[in-house]
Amino acid sequence: MGSSWKQGLAAFTSVAVVAALLAGCGTNSTSSGKSADTNANSSSETASTSGQKPVEGGSIILDSTQAVPDLDPAVAYDTTSAEVDSQIYQSLVTYDKNTYKIIPELASSYTVSPDGLTYTFKIRKGVTFSNGDPLTAQDFVFQLERILDKKMTPKPSPGNSFFEIIKGATAYYNGTAKTISGVSTPDKYTLVLTLSKPEKFFLQVLAMQFLSAVDPAYVKKVGNAAFDTTSAMGTGPFELKTNNQNKVVLVKNPHYWQKDQWGQQLPYLNQVTINVNNNDQVDALHWEQGQTAFMSPWLIGGDGIPASQYVTIMNTPKYKQLVLKQPANSIFYIGLNTANTINGKPNPLSNVFVRRAMEYGFDDSQFVKINNGAVLPLNQPLPSTMEGYVKNLDSDAKYGLNVAKAKEMLAKAGYRNGLTVDMWDENTSVAMKEDQAFQAMMKNIGITVKIHDVTWKDFLTKAMSGTAQVYQSGWVQDFPDASDFLNTLFNSDQAPTNNNTNYDNSQVDQWLNEAQNDTNQAQRDELYGKVINQVMSDAVWIPTIQMIDYYSVQPWVHGFYTSPVLYDPMSSIWVDPGH
The missing domain is CATH 3.10.105.10 (Dipeptide-binding Protein; Domain 3)
Incomplete structure (x- = not known):
């Protein structure tokens, strides 16, 4: 079966991070191959890492069965793309890692009017893109206009319909208006979105990757084609170093705004390398040999363990104890x-x-x-x-x-x-x-x-x-x-x-x-x-x-958790010294 277009999941487990997307995606998603083992680990946090101060530094290597089709968050709508995008970009709101609860992300706070039509977001101050440019409310307006630009090249956004509920969005999309009437920025750090009618799940739509913050000056400088492939850049924990048909390399964003409970800047890892290897049996062997940090559905496809090696992994105690699962x-x-x-x-x-x-x-x-x-x-x-x-x-x-x-x-x-x-x-x-x-x-x-x-x-x-x-x-x-x-x-x-x-x-x-x-x-x-x-x-x-879904995580990897609606949590992962 194919990689799904989309994102998200439905229950959560953890060893001490998981689109829409997608793909959804809701996003389209990749093939599977396993057997439902009720003895696979289902704890939400490993005892060995719970409460332990993380170690900064180090790097990890991962395998993916497919190259990344798109990195522009306005365009990306498959699970492989969303896995990488979620490390580079952030949205106004996101999910609490343990539940379906919506919490602020690049918005420091938000309010919804009693009639359910007006959403007011206070943009977090002091946040910058990985190139050092400051984040403002206007960056979201720019991205929304890109999503609703049906003539955007090299290809338009597949997410436009999610935002048609915003007043004036349809007129803008059809080219009969030059601005979106339901969008305003009263000041540099305030974004107001007015809907044409109430929508029960509008905050959940905003938690998708489409309306991620992007830097207008940067996008205009590199162009949409490069922004979608080799020159992605956002406010997230990592920045893109390399993206080609053979590998993706992410490096620590030195300007990232989030810190942990000990005051350490996130992410802990210096680098994440994702090798593209269209041979899931080899991917499983790499993990069994300790070469890769973990296997997940987002990268390996399907339910996260290659079918060719499922029996071996689940019948070998030293491997099976490292496997987490969730419906x-x-x-x-x-x-x-x-x-x-x-x-x-x-x-x-x-x-x-x-x-x-x-x-x-x-x-x-x-x-x-x-x-x-x-x-x-x-x-x-x-x-x-x-x-x-x-x-x-x-x-x-x-x-x-x-x-x-x-x-x-x-x-x-x-x-x-x-x-x-x-x-x-x-x-x-x-x-x-x-x-x-x-x-x-x-x-x-x-x-x-x-x-x-x-x-x-x-x-x-x-x-x-x-x-x-x-x-x-x-x-x-x-x-x-x-x-x-x-x-x-x-x-x-x-x-x-x-x-x-x-x-x-x-x-x-x-x-x-x-x-x-x-x-x-x-x-x-x-x-x-x-x-x-x-x-x-x-x-x-x-x-x-x-x-x-199954997640196979090395014992030297800490801070990994699975979530009902999030992708793999690279920003919270840390590794034992020497990795």
């Missing part, structure tokens, strides 16, 4: 493009009976087996750990392996003699195994699948263009709300950047829009239940698995 608000799926044509050619998948045939031809037990049983089967586009999950789907929204039914659906669609489709995915070992398994399943019902396994960056480009006929990917929460999955991935106004299937159902759009604006959670849950049943009846996705 994840992240899912994987096979997307079925509903567009009438793709690249000018008729698309058989525009016929719902073809898509239903593929649903009936899918055997989820094979994907669970490929992932060593360390995942949960999934029957809808929402994790079972998320509010809004439908426990009992409608009869026409339920599938399951049924070859005869699949062939019946194909015949009903006019493809009694079968058809051929193209499938796109990333080129990691587990993803390719799953693709081959899916290919065999479809062959069994009369569908020939041509597989295109490409780099993560090329896959994102293909999927987000809306031209992938069949594709496998994942989604990790940007923030803990069903809208981040359902509205982002199925509303027609999100096509094709986020709604990569080009799904367009006016009734579903209406339900999604109503839920988006409703502040009554019970009513929202009812609306989302209707959406889930309709999407499954329309066979837009083949949901495959829900993740359980």
Whole structure:
């Protein structure tokens, strides 16, 4: 399965830091491969490091299965990018590491008006970017304008829709206004955002990486293309030294503003090197040999332990005791493009009976087996750990392996003699195994699948263009709300950047829009239940698995924790002398 577009997770554990993102991302996310072991460590802090004064200095080496596609926080919307961005950039608010609670970050404080429309942020004074330039409220205005610039080159932000709730944002995006009317800066250190209507999760949106502080003068100097690749620069604990297809090197930001309880400046580490190695078996061996500090889902992909080495690690006591786990608000799926044509050619998948045939031809037990049983089967586009999950789907929204039914659906669609489709995915070992398994399943019902396994960056480009006929990917929460999955991935106004299937159902759009604006959670849950049943009846996705995430951390690494909604905490990590 693929690296998810997104960020965030769903429960937390720790050894003494985890998008949206993303990717979400909510951000798109990478492949898995394990078995749910209830004996894996689930403590929130290791006794050996709790309360111990950290040692400054040292460096760590990590492995990643994929190069970083984007570093511009306005553009980055996948888990690999968000992992690195979270070390370089910061937002107005963030999450408490142990909960879903929103706390100030670059804002020193904030207030919300009684009607829920006006958010006033006091910007933290004395904060500078890593080049020494001071942080001001205007830096956030500049970044918001970039997010809402649909003509931004080399590519626009996929996060614009999250900010359309701000008064005047749509007019600015459409080019009918030169400024965003709902944004003001009464003074150098005050930012006011006025919404067109209340939104239950607006602070959670602000905690995403999109509206990170960026230095306007610096961005204009280096240009958007370099800012997205080799010249990222923010207020975070680390600054970028190197980013290429082989490695990412982060070094300590000498101007970073945060200190620990002992008065020591964060981060403790002098350098973090992330080597890009598209061989997860080698990545696991590097960790087993002590060459790398930890493995996490954000870098290794999937649930954090390469499938090829999962049995070895979990059956070896000295390794198993170093593994932390947590259930994840992240899912994987096979997307079925509903567009009438793709690249000018008729698309058989525009016929719902073809898509239903593929649903009936899918055997989820094979994907669970490929992932060593360390995942949960999934029957809808929402994790079972998320509010809004439908426990009992409608009869026409339920599938399951049924070859005869699949062939019946194909015949009903006019493809009694079968058809051929193209499938796109990333080129990691587990993803390719799953693709081959899916290919065999479809062959069994009369569908020939041509597989295109490409780099993560090329896959994102293909999927987000809306031209992938069949594709496998994942989604990790940007923030803990069903809208981040359902509205982002199925509303027609999100096509094709986020709604990569080009799904367009006016009734579903209406339900999604109503839920988006409703502040009554019970009513929202009812609306989302209707959406889930309709999407499954329309066979837009083949949901495959829900993740359980694993973190393998060396005993000489301290300060590492996992969080429901944060990425790996490089700023709090310290190592024993000699590393």
